[in-house]
Amino acid sequence: MVYSAKMLNDLSGDEDSVELEFESDSEFNDDEYGEGSDTSDELLYKNDKKKTDYLDSINQKESLDRKPLENGYENDGVPRLTYNCLTTDQIYDLVLLRLDRIQPIFDCPYGDIIVMLQKYGWSEERLLEDWTEFEDKVLISCGLKVAKQIGCSRGLQNHPDFLCHICCESNKRKSFRLECGHEYCLECYQHYIKDKLLEGKVITCMGCSLALKNCDIDAIAGENSSQVLMRSSIKGFIQKHSNHYKWCPFVDCNCVIQVNNISTLSEFPRFHLSPYVVCKNHHRFCFKCGLESHAPGDCQVAEVWVKMAQMESANLNWVLKNTKECPKCGVNIEKNGGCNHMTCQSCDYEFCWICELCWKGHGGGYYECTRFKKDENNGAPETKNSLRKYTFYYKLFSEHENSAKLDWALGLAVEQKVKALQENIGLSWIETQFLPESIRALIEGRTTLKWSFPVAFYSDPSHNLTKIFVDNQALLVGAVESLSQLLQVKEPQDIINRKLEFFNKAKFVESRNKALSECGRDLLCKGICIARTT
Amino acid sequence: MASLPKRIIKETERLVSDPVPGITAIPHEENLRYFQVTVEGPEQSPYENGVFNLELFLPDDYPMEAPKVRFLTKIYHPNIDRLGRICLDVLKNNWSPALQIRTVLLSVQALLASPNPNDPLANDVAEEWLQNEDNAIAKAREWTNMYASKQ
Numbered sequence: 001m002v003y004s005a006k007m008l009n010d011l012s013g014d015e016d017s018v019e020l021e022f023e024s025d026s027e028f029n030d031d032e033y034g035e036g037s038d039t040s041d042e043l044l045y046k047n048d049k050k051k052t053d054y055l056d057s058i059n060q061k062e063s064l065d066r067k068p069l070e071n072g073y074e075n076d077g078v079p080r081l082t083y084n085c086l087t088t089d090q091i092y093d094l095v096l097l098r099l100d101r102i103q104p105i106f107d108c109p110y111g112d113i114i115v116m117l118q119k120y121g122w123s124e125e126r127l128l129e130d131w132t133e134f135e136d137k138v139l140i141s142c143g144l145k146v147a148k149q150i151g152c153s154r155g156l157q158n159h160p161d162f163l164c165h166i167c168c169e170s171n172k173r174k175s176f177r178l179e180c181g182h183e184y185c186l187e188c189y190q191h192y193i194k195d196k197l198l199e200g201k202v203i204t205c206m207g208c209s210l211a212l213k214n215c216d217i218d219a220i221a222g223e224n225s226s227q228v229l230m231r232s233s234i235k236g237f238i239q240k241h242s243n244h245y246k247w248c249p250f251v252d253c254n255c256v257i258q259v260n261n262i263s264t265l266s267e268f269p270r271f272h273l274s275p276y277v278v279c280k281n282h283h284r285f286c287f288k289c290g291l292e293s294h295a296p297g298d299c300q301v302a303e304v305w306v307k308m309a310q311m312e313s314a315n316l317n318w319v320l321k322n323t324k325e326c327p328k329c330g331v332n333i334e335k336n337g338g339c340n341h342m343t344c345q346s347c348d349y350e351f352c353w354i355c356e357l358c359w360k361g362h363g364g365g366y367y368e369c370t371r372f373k374k375d376e377n378n379g380a381p382e383t384k385n386s387l388r389k390y391t392f393y394y395k396l397f398s399e400h401e402n403s404a405k406l407d408w409a410l411g412l413a414v415e416q417k418v419k420a421l422q423e424n425i426g427l428s429w430i431e432t433q434f435l436p437e438s439i440r441a442l443i444e445g446r447t448t449l450k451w452s453f454p455v456a457f458y459s460d461p462s463h464n465l466t467k468i469f470v471d472n473q474a475l476l477v478g479a480v481e482s483l484s485q486l487l488q489v490k491e492p493q494d495i496i497n498r499k500l501e502f503f504n505k506a507k508f509v510e511s512r513n514k515a516l517s518e519c520g521r522d523l524l525c526k527g528i529c530i531a532r533t534t
Numbered sequence: 535m536a537s538l539p540k541r542i543i544k545e546t547e548r549l550v551s552d553p554v555p556g557i558t559a560i561p562h563e564e565n566l567r568y569f570q571v572t573v574e575g576p577e578q579s580p581y582e583n584g585v586f587n588l589e590l591f592l593p594d595d596y597p598m599e600a601p602k603v604r605f606l607t608k609i610y611h612p613n614i615d616r617l618g619r620i621c622l623d624v625l626k627n628n629w630s631p632a633l634q635i636r637t638v639l640l641s642v643q644a645l646l647a648s649p650n651p652n653d654p655l656a657n658d659v660a661e662e663w664l665q666n667e668d669n670a671i672a673k674a675r676e677w678t679n680m681y682a683s684k685q
Contacts, residue, residue, distance in 0.1 A: 166541065166632065167540065184631075206632045
């Protein structure tokens with residue numbers, strides 16, 4: 001079953017955007033793959049019921065989606081992507097499923113077909129085309145047929161005393177050979193294969209071009225070695241087909257997003273929208289530029305901003321990211337939690353991590369500190385002022401980037417809490433879901449905030465809409481900080497008692513997030529925010 | 535230094551006892567993985583009558599990894615660049631542990647006999663080779679006389 005995220009203006013990342021409605025199989029329509037999906041070397045085939053069934057089983061838990069429109073557009077003309085979230089192993093499993101179907105055409109063992117597919121970059125079509133014309137040639141070029149038959153048996157061999165021509169050592173007891181008769185000791189073969197597994201190409205005999213099949217590789221290098229090779233090969237395939245497939249950019253996330261209707265991609269810039277996709281681990285990223293979600297900015301804003309940040313020294317980054325002195329007693333403070341409401345451990349002074357001013361002024365849900373105040377000193381030269389402006393926004397950007405990272409860590413802690421709630425208080429799984437949902441709202445709110453600073457930086461400050469944008473920013477900061485603080489609550493009973501508060505605050509963050517994203521898009525559409533490299 | 539693998543000893547012995555015609559490879563006294571190599575230009579090629587000096591190094595992972603080979607003598611050839619680096623399949627992707635020093639050097643010699651300007655390393659040379667082959671061959675011959683003559 002295919003699911004897709006609704007690419008509306010709701011960049012807020014609320015559950016609705018990935019919320020997936022069930023769709024009965026009778027309604028299932030192959031047209032949903034859209035036009036651009038069937039390129040010649042497409043791995044997955046349309047009209048393939050098996051695939052959809054299989055995906056169904058993969059995604060069972062989070063199935064699935066509203067019925068996509070046939071042409072890949074929403075009613076209001078906004079483009080929408082349909083995509084799958086897979087892992088390399090799942091992609092490989094899909095290939096294996098296809099094998100059942102194509103095996104009768106080839107009438108060869110599975111292992112042989114895998115070698116041929118690997119050789120043909122997993123393009124079934126190209127392989128079949130060649131196969132129907134020159135079957136023999138394909139077998140030879142893929143290393144599945146010996147040019148001269150010499151009647152050697154294939155596999156591991158035992159000897160009392162074998163001389164290996166690779167290491168030139170004698171007294172070898174175990175060796176391996178293919179039908180070509182090239183025989184080398186097991187140690188040399190193991191060494192040879194180990195180096196090649198990560199390259200993902202067909203591994204051949206050391207002496208000729210005869211291919212080692214997966215069963216040979218497992219026999220030589222141990223169980224599951226061929227899996228490593230297959231994974232590398234599929235990775236190569238994904239790299240080569242980056243317009244259809246993209247890796248999730250988040251650290252340690254192995255998800256691959258496969259977009260079905262790539263022709264829709266070109267429609268997004270017109271709307272100043274970005275083609276966001278969400279992987280199974282709830283990581284939202286842009287399919288066009290491969291960056292994390294950069295709403296309210298578009299790809300252009302993100303690209304220019306990232307370039308600019310790279311030019312600034314790494315030093316500045318480090319200094320800004322790490323310690324700060326307590327504004328009152330001067331003790332060095334490292335921020336190790338997500339909330340920006342700091343209390344100095346040594347003098348109990350409460351201050352805001354961002355503006356380093358007393359916290360008192362921040363309580364009312366209105367955050368002055370995200371506004372950039374024009375330099376009072378009018379005599380300052382223009383360039384210095386613009387650098388100051390950049391540093392100001394960059395500081396905010398990296399502040400929120402850091403907080404977002406800490407929030408991911410907080411998210412892991414919350415999982416523990418959820419478990420504790422289930423075990424100690426006896427709540428059901430569904431009753432505890434408000435916690436991870438709050439975390440998600442928090443992280444997405446923070447990500448939007450983070451990317452709202454580049455938008456503010458590139459916007460015309462005198463325009464009224466920019467002022468509204470900045471006000472919206474301040475409101476989202478307030479919402480995010482308040483939720484972040486609530487999530488620090490540790491006592492399980494306390495968490496339960498405040499469930500409604502969690503719910504409300506998360507919803508508030510979501511709605512503020514949406515409002516800010518909308519407002520940012522407005523700035524872009526009206527040409528008030530223009531990202532240029534200086 | 536770690537002891538030399540038997541494979542390298544065997545190959546070195548055979549290079550001495552059964553040398554390849556037109557090719558010499560002598561290991562360095564202090565580093566037996568480093569070879570000083572000479573290759574004679576093949577007959578009927580623009581490199582005829584030339585003797586080219588090369589260096590060859592066997593990396594730690596040899597024979598799983600290909601030897602590193604580089605021309606020391608200046609040569610005008612589309613697949614050999616100014617630094618003497620060689621664009622040759624068996625030194626890169628098509629290396630196999632079943633190949634040897636002698637087979638690699640024979641491949642180098644064969645490359646001199648049949649330059650491949652369609653897969654160039656030295657772009658300027660390759661361009662000349664494709665546009666005006668006679669000129670390029672004359673230049674290769676001239677460089678051979680200038681830099682690789684036997685005396």
